[in-house]
Amino acid sequence: MEKKNSQQLKINTHCDCNQQPIANRVGQRKKSAALLALSSAALLLPALSQKSLADTPPENIKLGYRFSSYQEEPTDAAKTFGPINGNASASVDRYDIDINQFRLIIPVMDQYSVTLDLQAETLSGASPWFTGEVGGQTKLVMSGASIRENRDDIGVNFRYYASEGNAGLTLSHSSENDYVSNAFALDGAYNLNEKHTTLNAGISFSNDELEPTQGLIPAKITTGNKDSLSLFFGIGQVINKYSLIQTGLSYTNLSGYLTDPYKYRDQRPDEKQQWAWTLGYRQFIPSADAALHADYRFYHDNWSVNSHTLELAWHQNIKQYFKMVPYARYYSQEAADFFSNNAKLSEKYYADDFRLSTYGAVATGLRIETSYQNWTFLVSGEHYDSDANYGLYSNNEASPGLVSFNLITFGLDYEFN
Secondary structure, eight states, X not given: OOOOOOOOOOOOOSSOTTTSOHHHHHHHHHHHHHHHHHHTOSSSOHHHHHHHTSSSOOSSOEEEEEEEEXXXXXXXXXXXXXXBTTBSSOOXXXXXXXXXXXXXXXXXXXXXXXXXXXXXEEEEEOOEEEEEEETTEEEEEEOSSOEEEEEEEEEEEEEEEETTEEEEEEEEEEEETXXXXXXXEEEEEEEETTTTEEEEEEEEEXXXXXXXXXXXXXXXXXXXXXXXXXXXXXXXXXXXXXXXXEEEEEEEEEEEXXXXXXXXXXXXXXXXXXXXXXXXXXXXXXXXXXXXXXXXXXXXXXXXXXXXXXXXXXXXXXXXXXXXXXXXXXXXXOOOTTBOTTOOTTSSSEEOOGGGSOEEEEEEEEEEEEEETTEEEEEEEEEEEEEGGGSXXXXXXXXXXXXXXXXXXXXXXXXXX
């Protein structure tokens, strides 16, 4: 049976980089490793990430830790085909993932810093193997046995700071028993118009090598290779002392083996081109001592996938040492042109992977931060629910494998004097 979800990475050929389930990102991690390094989105260390990309170099050594528990909800028994424990239809537990993340930021002289990121994941559970029609209904067939595996990431960022901006180089390595990825990224920011306007640009490249584990049912290949090249350009503009706007364009070219070797019915093109446009607005409200964050993202690729992501967050300061951030995110995706729940094997390309189907998703979450002297404590929770009826696109068939999950994160930061 299928060992795991391993697809294209964040990024992210399930195109929703910002919203997709962590298990999907685990499956796609190698594709987007370099692009994630560019955006510093690979880690759930928002406070340290934002500070490390400021134009002012860090004055002190900073240390951060995050622990995250990700749990997918069991499959819908009515949409799952057995036999499992004698039942022709029964729910099946999906992925559980524990994630440990460490970040160390070290200032070097007056204009440089070095950031070290470490991440260790432990994954267990079952994943969708294929879909098919049973008794006139589309059913999901899960992998026959629960998998368990570990993944380790390491990344190093070297950054130079100047009054006009900053520039950085990131090197990263990711490995597990069947996958190795190496990536690098260059990025920079330049301020003009008395620092009211900021230009951002970046380029990244990753090379991924796959050696699928051959289980009871052999994987499609014994070895595979994939390359990813990403480009990004953005601009931020201060409107007044309380508001700013920012926008950006990104392009990613994937080439090589993009098929999921563990899925029973999966054959994808060996090239994928992705475009994304982002728009963000920040508004501080003095009377409430709070800020509104609004973000929109449009995505398109040459597999005919289009998607929209809208996120709203309210950053509320509570006295001096507390911050509360409730947020909501909506996502809608159109299916790839070769997606089908009942793939025709005579076609050149086909996939019944739910990450390439049409659907919509809603995520709601809350993050709470508190500071005491040199310490910062963080706790956050998110619930994600996907459903074909949530989407804006209704002209494609929906997958029975759509996922819902819960994510809880605990964090601790310390800044040395």
